[in-house]
Amino acid sequence: MTVRAGGRAGAGGALAKGWRQAFVGLALAGVLGLFLFPVFWLTLTALRPESEVFYVHRGSHITLANFLKAWKSPKIQESFVNSAVLAVLATIFSLQVTVMSGYMLSRFKGATNKVWFTAIYLFRTVPYITWVMPLYLLTQSLGLYDTYLGLLLPHVAVHVCFFSWVMKGFFDGVEPELEQAAYLDGCSHWGAFLRIILPQALPGIMALGILCWLFTWNEFLFALILTGSRTPLLTVTMAQFVHELGVEWHLMSATAVMAMIPALVVTLFAQRYVVSGLRL
């Protein structure tokens, strides 16, 4: 049900209404144009031949050569694969861990619940930089620095607090009567959770999974500090581009456009689910 909060302003008449609609349309179009211009400009730059990249606004040559050249670079290919694999693994583990913790937060009240909820709230407020710098030391002393595992576990840790909280919300939306009925039928705690409640919360969990993949794909600070030469990740490779190969804008924009494709796919095809996952 949509509430029309704007409404009609008393006896404005048809003319005033027409003006207002035109104004609203123009305002929306303007803001939307501004919002999408950087994306458009980056894409256009990526499509321009190397020789004309400094004068994107002049000339009309369009080419896909930049994408091919960027993709042929071994480091970029490796970064793409690493980022994708890490994001898949981090999503699987994060969901598994937080679905349980969120269910606990939603259903089993008591002292433990209060302690856990407070811990989650407090640790979510700790700035990333505060724990990722010592994580660098920790992964080194555990021999995990610059390995998949040394990236995976911290990336799961990043999500524990926020996702537990979101998952709690999903389970709060499932009626407790369902469990009570399951218990009366002789279901165990695990049986009720896995077979009765989990399927009910599945749409939200899927949405969170899509977001988790994207978050990990987009993540930068942990990747910057915890990766070395053996496990390059896409965001770090691109940021190095800006400062090291600062003049090769044609390759940089081509890589950035490719890195943006998952975001585009999620926005176009999964937005409906993701939006439900973002509700507070």
Added chain:
Amino acid sequence: MTEVHPDTLRRGGPPGGEAAASLFRERRRFTLTLIAPAALILLVFQVLPILMGVDASLRRFSLTDEEHPFIGLGNFRRILTDSQFLGIVLPNTFFFMLASVGGGVVLGLAIAMLLNRPFPGRTLVRTLFVFPLMVAPVVASIMIAWIFNDQFGIANVIVTALGFGPVAWLVTPWLGLLIVVLTDVWLQTPFYVLIILAALETLPREPFEAARVDGASAWQIFRNVTLPLLRPVLLVAIVIRSIDAFRVFDTVWTITKGEPGRATEVFSIYAYKEAFVFLNLDRGAAASLIGAAIIMVVGVVLYWGLRRITEVSR
């Protein structure tokens, strides 16, 4: 939230005796099993690093040295008397937080109100507005860095076409910071739009109809009906985003790297540079802990304020 007492239910009465005790133990074991993996990961990969950071901050701990002797609070004293930290980093960080959250809320509200009415192509427009939220901050920052490139960026092409001289966008401190703030507003506004639109759909219709019957103008309705009803949602969003804005790193690092002359550094950049550029992990850790303490206080104050206000408004 209704509390579930499966054991009570199953037995058809209040638990008592040994069977109840064993059911209670089973429930307790299940509860602990549910949080064990999350708690373990949190302990090893967040709590332990924080403690290691505290330890490092109390030592002389350079990444180039072998020995790390204990020196007490010297690093904290040094950060808290550093004019760069006090005079530039903290003001920048708070300015960033206020401007980014304030700009995002206002713009998000405006866009959400504009989108909250039926018009042809509404779904598409809504989808397009969500897009910036999905783009990696690093990628978005690359776009912005390119647009405001002082030699070849389109911003200067436009400025010179209008008859002005080219502007040194990213190497003018206040302009650099402003551009980073605007980038963040651009990236975060969709978040506010989404949650405000979602909240608007769940609002009761009666207050709006009553106000319309009373002949209230659109602005009066927005000011006196919509905004108070949205307050709980807005406050949660503001708390979450303030905490996130305080620790911003990706956009600042990619667009300005804190330059020129360290004038656009925010708290996370300052701590990172201390640790990994100047290789003083001890001072980086001390700075990051000071920042953590500040945002913890800000977060708790906002959280309690939020709870009080939402309780009052109910």
